Each structure stands twice: as C-alpha cells, then as structure tokens.
Amino acid sequence: MTNDWDAVIIGGGAAGLSAAQMLGRSRRRVLVIDAGRPRNRFAAHMHGVLGHDGVDPAELLARGRDEAHRYDVAFASGTVVAVTEVDGRLRVTRSDGLVDTARALVIATGVRDDLPDIPGLREQWGRSVLHCPYCHGWEVAGQRLGVLATSIASIHQIELVRQLSDHVTAFTARAGTLDEAALERLSARGIAIAPSPVREVAHREDGLVIATEDQSEVVVDALFTGGEPELGLDFAEQLRLVRGDQPGGPIVTDLRGATSHPRVFAAGNATMPFANVPVAMGAGSMAGAGANAMLAAEDFDLAVAERTARRNAEWEARYAAQDRFWSGRVNSSVAAIVAELPPGTALDIGSGEGGDVVWLAEHGWEATGVDVSATAVRRAAEFAASRGVAATFVEGDGPATVEDRFDLVLASFLHSWEPDFPRTRMLRDAADRVAPGGLLLIVSHAAPPPWVREVPAHAPVMRAPEEDLALLRLDPKTWAPQIVEVRRRAATAPDGSAAHLDDGILLLRRIG
Ligand SMILES: Cc1cc2nc3c(=O)[nH]c(=O)nc-3n(C[C@H](O)[C@H](O)[C@H](O)COP(=O)(O)OP(=O)(O)OC[C@H]3O[C@@H](n4cnc5c(N)ncnc54)[C@H](O)[C@@H]3O)c2cc1C
Structure with a gap:
C-alpha cells in the first residue's frame, strides 16, 4: 500500500522536526520518517541552544515531536533507502519495503561522525x-x-x-x-x-x-x-542533487532550503555539517516554509490548469453539440485590413472552424490556426481541404501552444462568457508570437449589439480598443500602434431588422 503525502521529511532531528512544524502548521499532510540516530545522541546535555541550555538532546526532540503531533504530523520509524521521481511525485522507499509518495521532500538526515x-x-x-x-x-x-x-x-x-x-x-x-x-x-x-x-x-x-x-x-x-562527517545520502542518488565542496559533499541549497530539484528541500547537517542545533532548527524551519511555499504556488498552478481544462472541455462540448458553429465567412473588418497587407506567415488564435484561416490561405498567406476544440480543429481542416487550400490547424490552449513567430498574429473576437476568462493574458501571449516587423491584429466586440437591451451581469468582456491597448502594457519602444479605432459594420438583428455592430480594431506593429 502506498500512502500519499503533501510532504515527506526524512530525518526527525532538530532540522527535520522544525520543518515538520512549519508544514504541519500550514495544514499540510506530512510524514516524518526517522531512523532515530540523531548526531548528538552521545551527549547527555546540550548547550548553545537558546532557551534550552543544558537540556538532554533526546528531551528536545521528544518535545519537538509532541509539538508536531499537535499539527497532525505523522511519524514513522524507519530508514529511507531510495527516493525516485515518478509522474511528478517523489517515491520514498524504506528498508522494510514500505513506500510513500509526496509532492515535496525535505532531507534532514544529518551526518554520522x-x-x-x-x-x-x-x-x-x-x-x-x-x-x-x-x-x-x-x-x-x-x-x-x-x-x-x-x-x-x-x-x-x-x-x-x-x-x-x-x-x-x-x-x-x-x-x-x-x-x-x-x-x-x-x-x-x-x-x-x-x-x-x-x-x-x-x-x-x-x-x-x-x-x-x-x-x-x-x-x-x-x-x-x-x-569526518559522513552524509549517507546514497538514497537520494537518483535525484542528482547538486552537492558542494567535493563529490559526495553536503547538499547545496539556497536560504529557503531549496535544492537543485524543484520538489526537494534540505536542511541541517545534511547541508551544513558544521551547523549546531539552533542553526539546524533555523534551516529546518526555512526548508519547511520553502516546501510549503512551493506547494502553495503549485496549488494555484493546478487550479488554473483545472479551470483551463474545464473551459476547454466546455468549448469542445459546444462545438460537438451542433454541426456548424460559425458561418465560415471571414469577418469583414479582418478582411478589410488584411487585404492591404503583403502576405506572409499568419497565426489565428481561437481559429474555430477555420473561416479566417481559410480566407488567409486563399489570399496567399501561410496560415496556421490554433483552437482548444478538437472538433473545431477537425472541421477547420476539412473546410480547408474542401476549398483546396493548404492551412495548418493545431489543437491547443492559446498562442503559447505554437512556438514559431509570425508576420501576422490575429486574435479575432476572443470573448468568453466565463467570468475569469484570461483574455488579456492570451492577447499578451499572442503579442509574443509576433515576429520582429510583424503585426498583431485584435478585432473584438467593442460594445454589446444594439438589440441587447439589458446586458447580463456575466456577459463577455467588451472593451474599446484603447482599453485593450492600455491593459496589454506593451513596451512602447517595441510596439507601434497602427490602428486604434471602432469600426461600425452593418448587421441583421435577430428580429430581421437592419442593425449594426461595433468592431474594436487594434493593429500594432512590433518594431523591435
Ligand atoms: C557528541 C555531539 C554533541 C553535540 N552537542 C551539541 C550541543 O550541545 N549543542 C548544539 O547546538 N549542537 C550539538 N551538536 C551538534 C548537533 O548534533 C547537530 O547540530 C544536530 O544534530 C543537527 O541536526 P540535524 O537535524 O541536521 O541532524 P540529526 O540531529 O543528526 O538528525 C538526523 C536524523 O535523521 C535520521 N536519518 C539519517 N538517515 C536517515 C534515513 N536514510 N532515513 C531515515 N532517517 C534517517 C537520523 O537517524 C537522525 O535521527 C553535537 C554533536 C555531537 C556529535
């Protein structure tokens, strides 16, 4: 049976217990595995430890374990013989064959003299x-x-x-x-x-x-x-941690106890063989906090990834639910601007069923479209084939999916009903994909359609192009605005009456 933890701490001495306190108090699921042979076990009294002068070293550790217990830290007696990385988790094996997995590891195994x-x-x-x-x-x-x-x-x-x-x-x-x-x-x-x-x-x-x-x-x-301090770190061999002084030297960490491995922290004599108890405690405390900070940041990354996956799945479900979503015709504002440009390479962000990309390809562009929906990408490829044009379609989450830089990057009507849709971040990612000398074209709804009397509270964000430009915070030394305006085009309201739509146009040239 494998137990899964937020953090496993190897070594329950002054350093390991201090790390355990920090992680336990941060409500992490923590296991301390300890072989029970602290370096100073030969001494009856401990000195130089503020507030604990003359205390039996075993007494200090007993108090430390009690304190950590209060924060639900679990303890196991045993010796760790191997740590490997499997699927982004650390797999910790003990000499009796028991295995634990964790998102973070603190090595606090001290030294043997x-x-x-x-x-x-x-x-x-x-x-x-x-x-x-x-x-x-x-x-x-x-x-x-x-x-x-x-x-x-x-x-x-x-x-x-x-x-x-x-x-x-x-x-x-x-x-x-x-x-x-x-x-x-x-x-x-x-x-x-x-x-x-x-x-x-x-x-x-x-x-x-x-x-x-x-x-x-x-x-x-x-x-x-x-x-001679013997570190006994063979169990960590596969993590290839950077070691100091000479091969086999102490583990190198920064002040937060971070090692060369993003999930591994270390403290105490394993990193500083000269450290006394207070120094080991301080370093352990930092390593515990460092591990918790790493986990906290990862929790946020995971939440964003989950939300993105959910959003992408929703788009896929929307495309899959009906035969055709968009008209397949290029947006007239896009066509009017791009028709004036010499063809080159182009990337369309959120290319849907490929209307714009196919139009670009028909007008001499080497065009690529990226979209989160597999169904949309498949339909777009079929649409291009039916029109006899060569175009590339990539399934992926936004501009960052594509590595190349393009002469033209097009973000056309990048709106969503999702309240926290990261529109500005995606537009910034789109800017990153523009080649030097190339153009970023953002065409969007600058205002709700006039036939919508009451805009729902969670309607997609619609901004004037000036606002988008300000939010992008692009370096003015690198980006020169070419067009920043709202263009009105004719449209038909749902009741069949003649109406209009306001397209926000933002065309920027990368000059650096
Ligand atoms: C004789 C002596 C007296 C000392 N007296 C003092 C003093 O008075 N004041 C003072 O400030 N400092 C003193 N020190 C220094 C003190 O011992 C160290 O600073 C302190 O122990 C370092 O703490 P640590 O947590 O890094 O390592 P340790 O306290 O050594 O704890 C490491 C723990 O990890 C366990 N471990 C190791 N490998 C594994 C593994 N593979 N799997 C599971 N567990 C493992 C060990 O069994 C041990 O329990 C003394 C040292 C010695 C040798």
Whole structure:
C-alpha cells in the first residue's frame, strides 16, 4: 500500500522536526520518517541552544515531536533507502519495503561522525571526547584539555580550545608536519605539542589517558577532535542533487532550503555539517516554509490548469453539440485590413472552424490556426481541404501552444462568457508570437449589439480598443500602434431588422 503525502521529511532531528512544524502548521499532510540516530545522541546535555541550555538532546526532540503531533504530523520509524521521481511525485522507499509518495521532500538526515580509528576514542565520544568548543567547552574550561588534530584544519580547533584553558596539549601527528609559522603560533600561546601519533585513549580515575606511539602518556580532562562527517545520502542518488565542496559533499541549497530539484528541500547537517542545533532548527524551519511555499504556488498552478481544462472541455462540448458553429465567412473588418497587407506567415488564435484561416490561405498567406476544440480543429481542416487550400490547424490552449513567430498574429473576437476568462493574458501571449516587423491584429466586440437591451451581469468582456491597448502594457519602444479605432459594420438583428455592430480594431506593429 502506498500512502500519499503533501510532504515527506526524512530525518526527525532538530532540522527535520522544525520543518515538520512549519508544514504541519500550514495544514499540510506530512510524514516524518526517522531512523532515530540523531548526531548528538552521545551527549547527555546540550548547550548553545537558546532557551534550552543544558537540556538532554533526546528531551528536545521528544518535545519537538509532541509539538508536531499537535499539527497532525505523522511519524514513522524507519530508514529511507531510495527516493525516485515518478509522474511528478517523489517515491520514498524504506528498508522494510514500505513506500510513500509526496509532492515535496525535505532531507534532514544529518551526518554520522567517522572518528579516527583509535582504540577507546569512540567509547568516550560525547562524554570526555568532544567535538565542539561552543557546545561543551564551558563545562571543561580551565581544565587539562587535549586536541587530537585530524587534519591541518584542526589548527582552528586548537585556537578555539586555547580560549578555554591555559593547559592545552595538541596531538598533531594527523595534521602532518606543521611548518615553523604554525608551530610558533601554537607555542606562543603556551600550547604543548605532542607530535607522536596517538595509539590509544583510555578512561582512568585521574582523567583521560592519551597514549602515543613514542610510549608517552598525557592525562587530560577532555579531548577535542573532529570526525569526518559522513552524509549517507546514497538514497537520494537518483535525484542528482547538486552537492558542494567535493563529490559526495553536503547538499547545496539556497536560504529557503531549496535544492537543485524543484520538489526537494534540505536542511541541517545534511547541508551544513558544521551547523549546531539552533542553526539546524533555523534551516529546518526555512526548508519547511520553502516546501510549503512551493506547494502553495503549485496549488494555484493546478487550479488554473483545472479551470483551463474545464473551459476547454466546455468549448469542445459546444462545438460537438451542433454541426456548424460559425458561418465560415471571414469577418469583414479582418478582411478589410488584411487585404492591404503583403502576405506572409499568419497565426489565428481561437481559429474555430477555420473561416479566417481559410480566407488567409486563399489570399496567399501561410496560415496556421490554433483552437482548444478538437472538433473545431477537425472541421477547420476539412473546410480547408474542401476549398483546396493548404492551412495548418493545431489543437491547443492559446498562442503559447505554437512556438514559431509570425508576420501576422490575429486574435479575432476572443470573448468568453466565463467570468475569469484570461483574455488579456492570451492577447499578451499572442503579442509574443509576433515576429520582429510583424503585426498583431485584435478585432473584438467593442460594445454589446444594439438589440441587447439589458446586458447580463456575466456577459463577455467588451472593451474599446484603447482599453485593450492600455491593459496589454506593451513596451512602447517595441510596439507601434497602427490602428486604434471602432469600426461600425452593418448587421441583421435577430428580429430581421437592419442593425449594426461595433468592431474594436487594434493593429500594432512590433518594431523591435
Ligand atoms: C557528541 C555531539 C554533541 C553535540 N552537542 C551539541 C550541543 O550541545 N549543542 C548544539 O547546538 N549542537 C550539538 N551538536 C551538534 C548537533 O548534533 C547537530 O547540530 C544536530 O544534530 C543537527 O541536526 P540535524 O537535524 O541536521 O541532524 P540529526 O540531529 O543528526 O538528525 C538526523 C536524523 O535523521 C535520521 N536519518 C539519517 N538517515 C536517515 C534515513 N536514510 N532515513 C531515515 N532517517 C534517517 C537520523 O537517524 C537522525 O535521527 C553535537 C554533536 C555531537 C556529535
């Protein structure tokens, strides 16, 4: 059975739980999958975490889970072994074979510290073998301290530890041979240097005994060292996330926790191995908010797509319901203007049953029509064939369906009864399809027919061409208006009497 979520969070440490809170409070359906091995589980107390100083790290996470529960966040114990993308959803597989799918993923899996392989060291990790002067330095300040260097970068750790005590011994073998300048800096601050490799670390009543290969022993109260952070991100391999530093480095994100994959966010030590608990919490919070913002934007995109599909289906139903919808004759205003133009390529937006396109083709234009209705497109193609002209008809939602640029783009009577019909957006899309030097011709109902006494509240939008021009907000450096006027043409009212219709004409040339 596959459960579907708005977001799955992998990792229930400080970062993952903070992300869970943000997503839960945003009423998202959220699952946290956690293997239950937070990095600081070896320590009994936590420091440097505002408002939680000295708290047991396990207690903080328990509180965090309780808080997230209040916002209906679900939790599962387990280890994620694979994430793949299937049909725009992320498929998250656990080691026991359970599968979840989600629209968004937050990776908050932390790191595992790979400590130097020295007997006795790991046993004391988080007790008297420490990694972070900020987290545990105060508690051992003024005491006998050692620093087991693991690389040349450990010089920085030695400098920080020296701030805590006057009694510091640096075990430097793993940092390589230190140059004179480095040695001078260390000795100037009174740091004892033990260059022989450390052989063993043992807890004794009088302190931690650091035995070196030259058979010496140094007794300290605490030993600082740094493990190699192992990210354990094999499960995310197929997402091809951009990683930093070197291959296999931390996941690269922006400030909102966004990764190189649009549905994947990341936070905490998985992105910043040096981050302490508050930094992991802050980043998790941002990643949760980032994931929610992505989902919110997608919800709107989906709503627009659904509405468009509904509108398109309605048009299709309208065409399918009757044999012929339009007259098949070109609009007289269109014909009058286009007849003056040298033929070239032309695109007709909302081409219906092809009346205008066939007329254009008969007058030497290489004409394409686009319409949302499959029935209309089929009829238009049949109409062109019956007239013996070559014309192209494309089924699609508006100008953006077509990639080419055209010498003439025609939007003729683009009106709809739908209240939120995106007429201006479609006209702007139409403008995008005009080739440099080409023309955009918008012909529309500038006013309701005179025989309509009372215009219904939801009647299609009818505007003067000046208004359309203003709404289009086209760059005046790129677009030069050629015709902006209302033309009156003769029409027959439904009762058979002579009447007129007002066509709004907007002809614009793309000059850039
Ligand atoms: C000994 C020690 C003491 C520390 N003390 C302090 C301190 O006092 N103050 C401080 O601010 N910082 C301290 N830190 C640093 C602190 O541990 C980290 O900043 C913090 O844990 C980072 O949080 P995180 O959520 O990124 O990762 P973590 O807390 O490590 O949480 C990651 C979670 O993801 C889970 N996970 C990993 N892979 C998977 C997977 N594939 N599927 C499911 N779950 C997975 C893990 O099991 C874990 O539960 C200490 C670190 C150490 C090593």
